[in-house]
Amino acid sequence: MAVGALFLGFNIAPTEETILISFRMSPWHGVATVLLSLAIMHGFVFAVGFKGGSELEPDTPWWAAFVRFTLPGYAVALTISLAVLWMFGRTYDTSLMEIVMATIVLALPSSVGAAAARLIL
Amino acid sequence: MATKRAPARKAAQGGKKQGDANAVSGGRHPVEWAVGALSGVLVLVLLAYLAWSAFAAGDAPPRFRTTVERVAAVDDGFHALVAVANTGDGTAADVAVAGMLSAGGDEETGGFRIDYLPAGSTRRGTLVFKRDPRQGELRIAITGYSEP
Numbered sequence: 341m342a343v344g345a346l347f348l349g350f351n352i353a354p355t356e357e358t359i360l361i362s363f364r365m366s367p368w369h370g371v372a373t374v375l376l377s378l379a380i381m382h383g384f385v386f387a388v389g390f391k392g393g394s395e396l397e398p399d400t401p402w403w404a405a406f407v408r409f410t411l412p413g414y415a416v417a418l419t420i421s422l423a424v425l426w427m428f429g430r431t432y433d434t435s436l437m438e439i440v441m442a443t444i445v446l447a448l449p450s451s452v453g454a455a456a457a458r459l460i461l
Numbered sequence: 462m463a464t465k466r467a468p469a470r471k472a473a474q475g476g477k478k479q480g481d482a483n484a485v486s487g488g489r490h491p492v493e494w495a496v497g498a499l500s501g502v503l504v505l506v507l508l509a510y511l512a513w514s515a516f517a518a519g520d521a522p523p524r525f526r527t528t529v530e531r532v533a534a535v536d537d538g539f540h541a542l543v544a545v546a547n548t549g550d551g552t553a554a555d556v557a558v559a560g561m562l563s564a565g566g567d568e569e570t571g572g573f574r575i576d577y578l579p580a581g582s583t584r585r586g587t588l589v590f591k592r593d594p595r596q597g598e599l600r601i602a603i604t605g606y607s608e609p
Binding site (some may be wrong): 359360363364366367368370371374378407408409411412414415418433434435436437438440444 | 494496498499500501503504507508511512514515518554579580581582583584
């Protein structure tokens, strides 16, 4: 999943649009982006039914897979996003709020990459 | 031969069913739950931080504080390294920094622009003068900025 997140995140991190979008977002936009990322990740692997996707066993509640796969996956995507932003010097002398927002923006494509990696690998 | 092969195939099928990585069942391993809970806490902290800052953050326009950090003598003049900090709540783009130096009875101006200056952050630039800014009076002003 980290490879998938890195694969998409690394291409997007050096562009100016990542930070530009984060500058224009309010904190509520950030909350919505986090929830959207989680929904996309969960849907990608468990609900949409791509080839290689996972099927839930009937007796398993949906939140079990959410806690065991989607949440750690998003945490991985966040960590990779922060690391890539740091590598490109986006975090230097920048306030925590702006770093968090840029990380969330980058974590959206990174989480798609992480979810896709679960389908491919 | 045939009797030998049949159980082998059966075992392979059974093995495939058991080792099917695509089937997700209820809690298999406590570590998975621990990592999941830890990640959940991380995401909740993130959401709480965002919600808190949504209420805490005002909408004050960008404000600037400039400090001369270092003056270096080079071949044809002096380079003054200036740090510009944004103490407001909004991000400023394309910030125009102008420096006016009066030294030895002469006026000199220098300037640079900063692409993005996010709230609570610091960016640096250099003003170039012919005379030494340490010997005269240097005034630094922000003459304009745009919204990102």
